[in-house]
Amino acid sequence: MSKTNVVVIMADQLRADMLGEDTPNITQIANEGVKFNRAYCASPLCVPARGAFFTGKYPNINGSLINPWFSLDAHHGDVNKDVPNLYRMMEREWDSWHAGKQHLYTExxxxENDPNSKTNWIATSATYDKYLKDHNKQRPGGPNFRGRVAEMTLGKFTRVKDYSIPKTGCYKEGFDTFFDGYFANSAVKAIRKRDKSKPLLLNAMFLAPHPPLDIPEPWYSMYKEVDVPENVGKWNADQSPLQMYNLTGILGSRYTREDWKDIWPVYKGLVSLLDHCVGMIIDELKVQGIYDETLIIFTSDHGEMLGSHSLWQKMCMYEESVRIPLLMKFPSGVDCKGKEIDEVVSAVDVLPTLCEYLKIEPPKDLSGVSLMTAIAEEPIDREMIYIQFDGNGARGNFQRCAIMENYKLIIDIFKDEVFLELYDLGEDVGEQNNLIFEKKYRSIIINMVDRIREHMKNTEDMLEVSANVYEDFLENYSQLRVK
Incomplete structure (x- = not known):
């Protein structure tokens, strides 16, 4: 076997700032490889985030913009048929296995329902449901873990939809029956059952720490108190009010800082459960004698607000929602152990990196760049990365974002309203000071707005942002500011 084994481990809704001493297995991957300290998703939502990750192309380019939960808008969740993805690119030469949540939708x-797929879909949400039914077990969560919110559909109409709320509970059925216990056991089984005549490709897609926060012992009771960041339970004066039209604000603003102090320990317990699952995969790779020759990538599709800015879930452009962990442990012989990289990188960069390292012909017109350049301690030839949000289960709430060095510009759009935010991430870690009204940043703001508009045009965005959006915003909102 001459090719490298590849294991991609993806969490769901994991805050990058939750990793450390209490996640020893994930930290082991960082210590034995490369840690990208400023990695970002391409969209703070499950389906388009994964579409971008697995294709190396921004959502506008690959076609996957939303979660396809509403039939009339569902086609906006699919990656276009002619766009290559990691599975299809690698499954001919690698023994490809998938265990876990499957949120890469294609035309x-x-x-997993494609009869031409050569991937072994050993465990998905559908097989998990069957497992529960066959064993007469209860699914985690339930109606008490969901709340009703208003949601735009087709960008025009309003419907009522149930979504997860930060309610906590102890899942009595135990680890093996829990989402991620089932997925972790399946991933271990895949490693054991692999075709040893080929290199292994394993995509282990966990649900944790995505809600419901209904988790088994000992993780439910593992943490009694957790120090929460300063911005938890705090709505800032110049924060976009349009977030109150999105479930992030509708649900998140119902909870106080004291409420969040009770919720955080359970979320952290779920992160520790995830770390345990990662440890199971690492241990089995070692048992099989292939750990040292395996490239392991650990990441998350996006983050979680968890009360920061008084918001819940993701679907916004703050650091807690869009910054993701990105760790790469290379096979022995690659000199990068313990390396940390502070350049701004994107989830769309992972596929080009795999292509370069594994010597795979890259698809045309990738949005991302290979990170092998950064690993070699050379600067990446790129000024900005872009992030977009087009609504949750249907198109309706829109955000566009660019990050350039330490500056982040956010364009928040709901119907005919636009709200702008600018943050200096070097000076304002919690993004509590919106600089958009300060005249000294005018040239930076105009430049970044122009670049976002150019990016939207080049990627054939379905939205348009006016060339006068900054001046119009100042005229409309300066007199409405809360002093």
């Missing part, structure tokens, strides 16, 4: 249906 024509879910990939």
């Amino acid at each position: 024509g249906g879910k990939m």
Whole structure:
């Protein structure tokens, strides 16, 4: 076997700032490889985030913009049929296995239902549901873990939809029956059952720490108190009010800082459960004698607000929602152990990196760049990365964002309203000081707005942002500021 084994481990809704001493297995991957300290998703939502990750192309380019939960808008969740993805690129030469949540949607249906797929879909949400039914077990969560919110559909109409709330509970069925216990056991089984005549490709997609926060012992009771960041339970004066039209604000603003102090320990317990699952995969790779020759990538599709800015879930452009962990442990022989990289990188960079390292012909017109350049301690030839949000289960709430060095510009759009935010991430870690009204940043703001508009045009964005959006915003909102 001449090719490298590849294991991609993806969490769901994991805050990058939750990793450390209490996640020893994930930290082991960082210590034995490369840690990208400023990695960002391409969209703070499950389906388009994964579409971008697995294709190396921004959502506008690959076609996947939303979670396809509403039939009339569902086609906006699919990656276009002619866009290559990691599975299809690698499954001919690698023994490809998938265990876990499958939220990469492609034209024509879910990939696991494609009769031409050469991937072994050993565990998905559908097989998990069957497992629960066959063993007469209860699914975690339930109606008490969901709340009703208003949601735009087709960008025009309002419907009522149930979404997860930060309610906590102890899942009595135990680890093996829990989402991630089932997925972790399946991932271990995949490693054991692999075709040893080929290199292994394993995509282990965990649900944790995505809600419901209904988790088994000992993780439910593992943490009694957790120090929460200063911005938790705090709505800032110049924060976009349009977030109150999105479930992030509708649900998140219902909870006080004291409420969040009770919720955080359970979320952290779920992160520790995730770390345990990662440890199971690492241990089995070692048992099989292939750990040292395996490239391991650990990341998350996006983050979680968890009360920061008084918001819940993701679907916004603050650091807690869009910054993701990105760790790469290379096979022995690659000199990068313990390396940390502070350049701004994107989830769309992972596929080009794999292509370069594994010597795979890259697809045309990738949005990302290979991170092998950064690993070699050379600067990446790129000024900005872009992030977009087009609504949750249907198109309706829109945000566009650019990050350039330490500056982040956010354009928040709901119907005919636009609200702008600018943050200096070097000076304002919690993004509590919106600089958009300060005249000394005018040239930076105009430049970044122009670059976002150019990016939107080049990627054939379905939205348009006016060339006068900054001046119009100042005229409309300066007199409405809360002093």
